Structure formats: structure tokens, C-alpha cells
Amino acid sequence: MNSRVESLALPGQLAGRTAIVTGASSGIGRTTAALFAGRGARVLAVDLNADGLSELADQVAQPDSFRTFTVDLTEDDAPDRVVHECLDRFGGLDTLANIAGKAGDAPLEDTSDDDLEFFLRVNLGTAFRLSRSAIRNFAESGGAIVNTASTFGLVGVRGSAPYSAAKGAVTSLTRQLAADVGRRNIRVNAVAPGLVATPATQAKIDAGVFDDVVTRSRPLPRVGAPADIANAVAFLASDDAAFITGVTLPVCGGWSTTRFRE
Ligand SMILES: NC(=O)c1ccc[n+]([C@@H]2O[C@H](COP(=O)([O-])OP(=O)(O)OC[C@H]3O[C@@H](n4cnc5c(N)ncnc54)[C@H](O)[C@@H]3O)[C@@H](O)[C@H]2O)c1
Numbered sequence: 001m002n003s004r005v006e007s008l009a010l011p012g013q014l015a016g017r018t019a020i021v022t023g024a025s026s027g028i029g030r031t032t033a034a035l036f037a038g039r040g041a042r043v044l045a046v047d048l049n050a051d052g053l054s055e056l057a058d059q060v061a062q063p064d065s066f067r068t069f070t071v072d073l074t075e076d077d078a079p080d081r082v083v084h085e086c087l088d089r090f091g092g093l094d095t096l097a098n099i100a101g102k103a104g105d106a107p108l109e110d111t112s113d114d115d116l117e118f119f120l121r122v123n124l125g126t127a128f129r130l131s132r133s134a135i136r137n138f139a140e141s142g143g144a145i146v147n148t149a150s151t152f153g154l155v156g157v158r159g160s161a162p163y164s165a166a167k168g169a170v171t172s173l174t175r176q177l178a179a180d181v182g183r184r185n186i187r188v189n190a191v192a193p194g195l196v197a198t199p200a201t202q203a204k205i206d207a208g209v210f211d212d213v214v215t216r217s218r219p220l221p222r223v224g225a226p227a228d229i230a231n232a233v234a235f236l237a238s239d240d241a242a243f244i245t246g247v248t249l250p251v252c253g254g255w256s257t258t259r260f261r262e
Pocket residue numbers: 022023024025026027028029046047048049052071072073074099100101102103122126148149150151192193194195196197198199200201
């Protein structure tokens with residue numbers, strides 16, 4: 001699932017851009033980092049999984065403009081360390097793709113305060129804190145931030161209270177930051193993936209847990225691919241989306257936007 005990243009190149013869309021991409025060891029973040037590089041960006045690929053980063057770095061076709069940085073983004077000094085690494089390596093920063101995150105199922109009554117703290121810290125806190133450090137150091141000319149929300153933050157689902165609450169807050173953060181930094185020509189948008197086949201979801205997909213979701217409640221009845229999301233992230237990060245800010249774009253085959261009558 002993590003192979004064939006080099007076939008995604010559409011040269012030029014992100015030429016001249018300098019991007020930080022988080023969650024880059026796996027799944028959506030990995031494909032996005034490779035796609036950004038393929039489309040001309042200098043990329044600092046960030047994750048806590050060093051092996052995954054090094055495997056990706058071996059595969060990208062643009063090694064001179066691709067660097068990796070291993071860090072747990074929930075650590076206190078992680079945002080500043082990531083941004084300074086990007087400035088040191090590439091001499092600037094104008095694009096941030098906040099993709100690192102972690103899902104989890106738990107009905108509210110079965111959660112602990114630690115669960116709530118964890119999902120907020122990993123899914124909201126990483127995007128909030130890294131965006132803050134990045135914005136302080138963004139290029140004078142402006143730039144773009146793309147966050148990763150979730151369809152679970154757009155509609156109510158059973159059994160996902162802490163994760164869905166955190167992802168809903170990512171959508172709210174996206175609107176708020178867009179308002180804060182628009183006058184600096186910094187755009188802030190988000191993608192809200194639906195079910196996508198990644199190492200985080202593959203076991204449940206294989207076990208048929210989501211068959212009903214995919215076949216009965218999506219106008220486009222297939223599981224998403226990481227490239228479906230990466231393409232949307234690249235679009236929102238690029239000048240193709242120059243007049244778009246503050247939106248959360250569902251990328252879910254229509255799951256969050258339609259209801260089917262059987
Ligand atoms: N796959 C889906 O169906 C789906 C649906 C909706 C939203 N999302 C969101 O998309 C994003 C990517 O999901 P994925 O399915 O590719 O997951 P994944 O588990 O394949 O990849 C997530 C990556 O984030 C990294 N990461 C997690 N916590 C980190 C931390 N504290 N510091 C640094 N790196 C960290 C992990 O090491 C991993 O490489 C997540 O934010 C997820 O919530 C995924």
C-alpha cells in the first residue's frame with residue numbers, strides 16, 4: 001500500500017514552494033509528501049517513525065529537495081524544532097500540511113480523561129502548535145496551511161467521541177486561523193477524509209468492518225486511496241486554490257454529504 005509513490009508526479013503545481021508535511025511515514029501523509037516532492041516542492045517530511053521516513057526518502061525521485069525529521073509532535077519543543085529544521089535545510093517555509101493524527105473508537109461512557117487528552121493532543125494539538133510556529137516563520141509573501149480533519153468531525157457517528165471531537169475542532173481551528181492570517185496572504189484550509197485504505201485502517205477493511213459504509217452509503221462505492229486525499233491537499237496548498245481559505249473539503253466519495261434511500 002505504501003509503494004508506487006513516484007507515479008503521482010504532476011510537475012510544477014508546487015514548484016518553488018517549501019513545505020513541511022507531517023505524518024509522512026505512513027498512509028495519507030506519506031503519499032502527500034511524495035506527491036509534493038513530485039510536483040516541485042522542497043519537502044521536510046516529519047514523523048515519529050524514523051524507519052518509515054527513511055524508507056520514503058529512499059523512494060522519492062528528488063533526493064536533493066527532500067529531507068526527513070524524526071520527532072514526536074506532541075513534545076513541547078517539537079513545533080519550533082521542526083520549523084527551524086526546515087529553515088536551516090531550505091532557507092524558508094511557505095507551506096504546511098498537518099496530516100499526523102490517530103483515530104480510535106470508544107463510546108463516550110467508556111472513555112477516560114486520558115483518552116480525551118490523548119486524542120486532543122495528537123489530532124488538534126499537533127496542528128494547532130505547528131501552525132503557530134510555522135506562521136511565525138512563514139515567508140513575507142505568504143503561503144498555505146492544509147489541516148487534516150475527518151468526516152467524523154462533520155457528522156455524528158457512534159462510538160468515536162474523543163477522536164470526532166478533536167477532528168471537529170480541527171475544522172473550527174481551520175476557519176479561525178484563516179481569519180487570523182488572511183491579511184498576510186496565508187490561506188488555511190482542511191481536508192476531511194472519509195474511509196481511506198492506510199495502515200491505520202487496512203485490518204478493519206480486510207475484516208469487512210466497513211463493507212456496509214462503502215457499498216450502501218456512498219455514492220462512489222469504493223474505499224478511498226491515499227492519493228485521493230493527497231491530491232486534494234496539493235490542490236488546496238497550491239495557487240490553484242488562491243481564492244479559497246477557511247474551508248474544510250470532504251474527500252469521502254460523498255459519504256458525508258448525501259443520504260441514500262434503499
Ligand atoms: N485513513 C482514514 O480512513 C482516515 C479518515 C479520516 C481522517 N484520517 C486522518 O488522516 C491522517 C492520516 O491518517 P492515516 O490513515 O494515513 O494514518 P497512518 O497511521 O497510516 O499515518 C499517520 C502517521 O502519523 C504519525 N504520527 C502520529 N502521531 C504522531 C506524533 N505525535 N508525532 C509525529 N507523527 C505522528 C504516525 O507515525 C503515522 O506515520 C490522520 O490525521 C487521520 O486522523 C484518516
